[in-house]
Amino acid sequence: MKKVIFANRQGFTLVEVLVAMALLMTLTVGLVGLGQLSVRASTTSRLRVKAMAVLQGTMEAVMAVRASNFGNLTEGTYYPVISEGKWSLADGTEVVEGVERWVEIYKIQREVSCGGERICPIVGSGGVVDPVTFKAKAMVKWDERGKEKREGLESLLTFWR
């Protein structure tokens, strides 16, 4: 009797089940990937916005230091701090909310002669050191899912305004 019942039962073959499972798996993997992409984009954007704010703030503070006392500027790597109610530069780097920041200050060279112009163009080498101009390079560095990311801003710091 049993043989009669199951002999005519219609169902899925193994191949059909496997094909259906493969399709389901492909869809699931695609959706999970999409979800991860959204989370990644969100995290990346949040970190970048924070890093850019820190970078901008660093350069702003350097401008305050320059305005306060240009004569105190020397070459080196610093980070800005408020000391005794005034902006100043401390040696080294600083980590602000997971973002490392620093500013590199170095002297620049200008062309020796530039045809009567008051201010000669800046050159990489072979010129004369300009005693009243520095270059400030503000940098930030942060970790984005194990990868190091960096952004920078550059500005000239001159004795004149």
Next chain:
Amino acid sequence: MRKGFTLIEVLIGLGGVVVLAVAATAFLFSILGQRDQAIAESLAAEQVESVMAMVGTVTRAAESIEVLDGGKRLETSREDECFTFLWDEIAEEIRFDRSEEIDCSPPVGASHRLTAEKISVERVNFSLVAPDDTSRTLRLEMDVEVSRPLWQTNQSFDQIFVNVVDVYMEEE
């Protein structure tokens, strides 16, 4: 010859389908929620960046900067252009106004909306830090909330802007 399913088979089948459907729906909503969160955060960042850019430009160019109403109001002025920025607590937005004339005073009210309707500005604090003879630093802190159909996000932003005091101009 068997022609259908038994009640037990149908119930088991339905149970399986229901479990799968619930899991799939939850998963779909989670994906949509994450997408919404990413959009909301990006919208907040975009809005705040535009506020920061405007406040920064105005601050750098100002001759006089005043923070009033416990940090909710910022007034700046220079010879021919004055600005007022204020946080409207009830409407949860930042507003501004500008007057453009010689020897102007900052506008009393602020009729222009600076932040979009899609975001709620939960907190704003303007403050002056490290003021000395040569520069003033304006700090702007903002807490922003963005609501999307499936997600709500709160973000805090903090930025400083330095206003270098032009000694020579003041001496004149």
